[in-house]
Amino acid sequence: MDKTHSSGGRPVPTVADVAAAAGVSTATVSRCLNSPTVVSEKTLKRVMEAVERLGYSPNFSARALASNRTNMVGAIIPTMENAIFARGLQAFQEELQRHGRTLLVASSSYRLDLEEQQIKTLSARGADALLLIGYQRDARIYDYLEKRDIPVVLTWASRPDSGLLSVGFDNRKAMKQLADMVIQEGYTAIGCISAETGTNDRARDRVEGIRAAMRDAHLDPGTLQLIETTYSIENGEAAFAQLMSGAAQPEVVMCGNDVLAIGALKGAASLGLRVPEDVAITGFDDIELAQVAPYPLTTVHVPHRRMGQLAARVLVETLDGLEPPSVELPVEICRRQTL
Amino acid sequence: MDKTHSSGGRPVPTVADVAAAAGVSTATVSRCLNSPTVVSEKTLKRVMEAVERLGYSPNFSARALASNRTNMVGAIIPTMENAIFARGLQAFQEELQRHGRTLLVASSSYRLDLEEQQIKTLSARGADALLLIGYQRDARIYDYLEKRDIPVVLTWASRPDSGLLSVGFDNRKAMKQLADMVIQEGYTAIGCISAETGTNDRARDRVEGIRAAMRDAHLDPGTLQLIETTYSIENGEAAFAQLMSGAAQPEVVMCGNDVLAIGALKGAASLGLRVPEDVAITGFDDIELAQVAPYPLTTVHVPHRRMGQLAARVLVETLDGLEPPSVELPVEICRRQTL
DNA sequence: TTGTATGCGTTATCAG
DNA sequence: CTGATAACGCATACAA
Numbered sequence: 001m002d003k004t005h006s007s008g009g010r011p012v013p014t015v016a017d018v019a020a021a022a023g024v025s026t027a028t029v030s031r032c033l034n035s036p037t038v039v040s041e042k043t044l045k046r047v048m049e050a051v052e053r054l055g056y057s058p059n060f061s062a063r064a065l066a067s068n069r070t071n072m073v074g075a076i077i078p079t080m081e082n083a084i085f086a087r088g089l090q091a092f093q094e095e096l097q098r099h100g101r102t103l104l105v106a107s108s109s110y111r112l113d114l115e116e117q118q119i120k121t122l123s124a125r126g127a128d129a130l131l132l133i134g135y136q137r138d139a140r141i142y143d144y145l146e147k148r149d150i151p152v153v154l155t156w157a158s159r160p161d162s163g164l165l166s167v168g169f170d171n172r173k174a175m176k177q178l179a180d181m182v183i184q185e186g187y188t189a190i191g192c193i194s195a196e197t198g199t200n201d202r203a204r205d206r207v208e209g210i211r212a213a214m215r216d217a218h219l220d221p222g223t224l225q226l227i228e229t230t231y232s233i234e235n236g237e238a239a240f241a242q243l244m245s246g247a248a249q250p251e252v253v254m255c256g257n258d259v260l261a262i263g264a265l266k267g268a269a270s271l272g273l274r275v276p277e278d279v280a281i282t283g284f285d286d287i288e289l290a291q292v293a294p295y296p297l298t299t300v301h302v303p304h305r306r307m308g309q310l311a312a313r314v315l316v317e318t319l320d321g322l323e324p325p326s327v328e329l330p331v332e333i334c335r336r337q338t339l
Numbered sequence: 340m341d342k343t344h345s346s347g348g349r350p351v352p353t354v355a356d357v358a359a360a361a362g363v364s365t366a367t368v369s370r371c372l373n374s375p376t377v378v379s380e381k382t383l384k385r386v387m388e389a390v391e392r393l394g395y396s397p398n399f400s401a402r403a404l405a406s407n408r409t410n411m412v413g414a415i416i417p418t419m420e421n422a423i424f425a426r427g428l429q430a431f432q433e434e435l436q437r438h439g440r441t442l443l444v445a446s447s448s449y450r451l452d453l454e455e456q457q458i459k460t461l462s463a464r465g466a467d468a469l470l471l472i473g474y475q476r477d478a479r480i481y482d483y484l485e486k487r488d489i490p491v492v493l494t495w496a497s498r499p500d501s502g503l504l505s506v507g508f509d510n511r512k513a514m515k516q517l518a519d520m521v522i523q524e525g526y527t528a529i530g531c532i533s534a535e536t537g538t539n540d541r542a543r544d545r546v547e548g549i550r551a552a553m554r555d556a557h558l559d560p561g562t563l564q565l566i567e568t569t570y571s572i573e574n575g576e577a578a579f580a581q582l583m584s585g586a587a588q589p590e591v592v593m594c595g596n597d598v599l600a601i602g603a604l605k606g607a608a609s610l611g612l613r614v615p616e617d618v619a620i621t622g623f624d625d626i627e628l629a630q631v632a633p634y635p636l637t638t639v640h641v642p643h644r645r646m647g648q649l650a651a652r653v654l655v656e657t658l659d660g661l662e663p664p665s666v667e668l669p670v671e672i673c674r675r676q677t678l
Numbered sequence: 679t680t681g682t683a684t685g686c687g688t689t690a691t692c693a694g
Numbered sequence: 695c696t697g698a699t700a701a702c703g704c705a706t707a708c709a710a
Contacts, residue, residue: 012487014687025697030689040695060465061409062687064400065702072443072464079429086425090418093444102464104411105432105442125411125441126399148351233627262631288572292601294633353703364681369705379679401703404686 013054022050033058064126073315074104074127076118082231082259083287084304085133088155091308092131099316101128110230112199116141123150129315135159135166136201151318153311156202158328165318166326167311171202174300174331175209175254178282181333182252183217187280190214191225191250193239193260203228203256206284210254225250229260236263237270244271244279251279252339258283258290261297265338269294281338296336303329352393361389372397403465412654413443413466415457421570421598422626423643424472427494430647431470438655440467449569451538455480462489468654474498474505475540490657492650495541497667504657505665506650510541513639513670514548514593517621520672521591522556526619529553530564530589532578532599542567542595545623549593564589568599575602576609583610583618590618591678597622597629600636604677608633620677635675642668 015026022029024043031039032047039047050056064070073096077085093103104127108115115132119141122130129151142164145152154166182190192210195203211221225243229235236259243250244267255261261283268275275281275295283290283299290297307329317324354365361368363382370378371386378386389395403409412435416424432442443466447454454471458480461469468490481503484491493505521529531549534542550560564582568574575598582589583606594600600622607614614620614634622629622638629636646668656663 015689016687026688027690027698028696031696034689038695043696057459057463059404059687060463061400061403061407062702063689065398065404065704066687066689068400068689068702070400080419080425080432081422081429083420083422083425086419086422090420090446093419093446097445102460103444105444106436107429107432120396121441124396124399233631266631289628289631292572292605292628292633293631354705355703365704366682366706367680370680373705377679382680398703401686402705404688405703405705407686 012059013056014059015056017054018047018050018056021054022047070126070128071100072102072104072125072127073129073131073312074106074122074125075131076106076108076115076122077131077133078110079107080105083289084257084285084302088304088308088311091305092312093308095309095312096316099312101312101316110195110200112137119145123148128319129153131155131311131315133157134201135162135164136199151315153315153318155307155311157205158326160326160328164326165314165324167307167314167329169302169307169329169331171205172209172212174302175206175284176213177209177331178284178298178300178333179210179213179254180216181335182254182280182282182339183213183219185280185339187252188219189223189225189248189251190219191227191243191253192255193227193229193236193243193253193264194256195231195260196228206256223248231257231259233259233263233266236260237267238263240264240267241271244273249279252282253279254282256284258285258287258297258299261299261338262289262293265293265295265297275338283338286334290334290336295338297334298336298339299334301332301334303331351398352395353398354395356393357386357389357395360393361386408658409465409467410439411441411443411464411466412468412470412651413445413461413464414470415445415447415454415461416470416472417449418446419444422628423596423624423641427643427647427650430644431651432647434648434651435655438651440651440655449534449539451476458484462487467658468492470494470650470654472496473540474501474503475538490654492654492657494646494650496544497665499665499667503665504653504663506646506653506668508641508646508668508670510544511548511551513641514545514623515552516548516670517623517637517639517672518549518552518593519555520674521593521619521621521678522552522558524619524678526591527558528562528564528587528590529558530566530582530592531594532566532568532575532582532592532603533595534570534599535567545595562587570596570598572598572602572605575599576606577602579603579606580610583612588618591621592618593621595623597624597626597636597638600638600677601628601632604632604634604636614677622677625673629673629675634677636673637675637678638673640671640673642670 015029018029019026080086106118133156155168157168158170197204214221227239264281283297286299286301314324354368357368358365419425445457472495494507496507497509498505536543553560566578622636625638625640653663
């Protein structure tokens with residue numbers, strides 16, 4: 001009927017309203033908002049005043065449809081309840097915000113099938129780019145994303161030679177470094193409490209790091225006593241009890257993350273074992289819990305905040321047409337009282 | 340030029356492609372996807388097969404523009420780094436996901452001005468509804484949201500009589516309950532470490548709860564030794580040291596949350612004070628840290644997960660046209676070793 | 679039950 | 695530098 005239906009109520013002005021108020025065309029209004037440099041000083045001012053006066057703000061969906069960009073970036077993480085992901089995600093979000101992007105969140109509960117589903121959901125929801133944890137997933141997922149031209153950054157892991165963009169660290173190398181230190185101290189009977197290694201590449205690489213250190217020290221990696229469980233303090237405690245009730249009690253229990261290690265610490269206390277005199281315990285991540293625990297935990301410090309921040313930066317640069325390189329972040333062994 | 344430009348490349352099929360493939364109109368395709376009950380069994384099947392075969396997935400922006408709904412719900416929280424918010428947000432997200440909605444996240448760093456900005460950002464980004472923390476904010480913000488018809492749920496607080504929808508708990512009542520217990524134990528010299536009460540309604544209400552308990556017990560609320568600081572273990576430790584170095588050393592230090600309380604606990608250890616013999620300490624929230632601390636912390640348990648889940652449910656119901664009531668969740672005093 | 683035609687609010691192309 | 699106007703992809707009255 002009538003294109004300029006700017007009659008009646010005030011609710012939610014459109015470009016047409018602004019154009020009418022400023023006495024220009026909608027095209028000019030759009031230009032003022034998107035490429036202010038290309039319009040004359042005078043009209044720019046007039047238009048911006050109208051924008052201000054009407055309280056205009058561009059309709060997100062329409063803009064997205066016309067420009068084919070949403071300025072939303074998705075992140076799919078196992079769970080925010082793990083402090084390390086919450087921390088990284090917070091930094092990621094702050095950096096996105098700084099660059100005018102908004103964060104879209106989904107969680108996978110450490111399940112690859114759910115992750116795939118979420119990847120599809122978030123891309124269908126218009127995410128311009130995606131942050132993913134780890135590298136283990138079906139190749140067709142990467143195809144899917146590439147076909148849709150959705151850039152991805154892998155975090156919490158490092159895959160320099162995979163052709164995939166990543167901002168993370170080398171889990172295997174980090175854990176090997178810690179295991180080297182443990183072995184150097186004279187420990188030979190090693191136990192390990194890990195997340196499921198079948199579906200969690202970070203967990204698998206960490207265990208592999210321990211085995212590598214054992215090999216280097218001419219210890220039989222087959223003697224590593226490994227228990228796989230789900231991340232939680234309770235499970236860590238139970239796994240620890242199980243390890244210590246076996247025939248060959250380990251002298252040191254290396255845990256896949258700090259949460260499991262805290263559980264192990266509790267387990268030791270229940271069994272009346274002194275740490276580190278009777279049994280040494282190590283963690284991974286260096287969360288706050290690690291420093292406040294009854295015995296400050298020997299662990300691997302991971303720069304989660306920096307990782308999240310850099311991941312955002314790298315993604316934004318990619319969206320801006322650049323080709324930033326992957327970055328491998330250094331980790332640091334934190335030797336405290338439990339070793 | 341040509342409406343059915345389904346020529347050439349495969350990338351990203353549209354309704355038109357599906358319609359052509361299935362030999363129906365675009366309207367029918369749309370109906371198959373949105374109201375399957377209204378189309379014939381036969382064509383439905385044929386269309387869905389075409390959808391499957393082409394790997395079609397509706398364009399988010401176009402759908403949002405046409406239907407005026409994004410199916411995205413926003414949440415603005417102080418920070419995900421605080422475990423309580425991460426936990427609540429995780430539950431919120433899971434429940435949204437279950438209802439086909441996606442979570443949009445922004446953070447305010449406990450600053451009201453930033454929060455206002457984020458509220459505008461997320462509504463401009465098309466959030467269908469919003470989760471906010473606490474109730475203290477400029478009235479015009481509520482107007483703004485109401486005018487835009489964006490439902491809001493307030494959490495971490497309870498405002499039954501404000502006309503605003505909330506899913507939370509009564510901070511004042513909760514802290515008063517804890518303070519009642521403290522006073523009942525015979526403590527009269529009370530210290531308090533809190534977040535800034537000027538811009539944080541939860542913090543203010545908690546302190547008010549302590550004062551109310553003192554009044555009830557005929558103690559002068561003016562004798563409450565209050566220190567306001569930012570949430571962190573370090574700040575808790577520093578504030579504790581400051582309290583204990585004053586003229587009138589408190590017999591009990593009630594902290595605004597568990598993080599500050601852990602700091603106080605560390606402070607006590609540094610000063611060589613025994614807990615609770617020399618000084619009692621209490622927290623608020625009941626995060627994991629509270630149970631694993633050197634001395635298990637007496638604190639107030641808040642059902643964060645349930646709060647997040649219910650908040651999502653209430654928001655979804657509102658979007659579905661219902662008018663769910665606010666809910667006030669019960670909290671529970673957790674008496675442990677520090678009192 | 680299905681098809682036709684139009685609107686949704688912007689951006690972008692192409693003249694002027 | 696500015697103004698018409700055609701996409702953008704889908705939903706939905708309205709008609710058949």
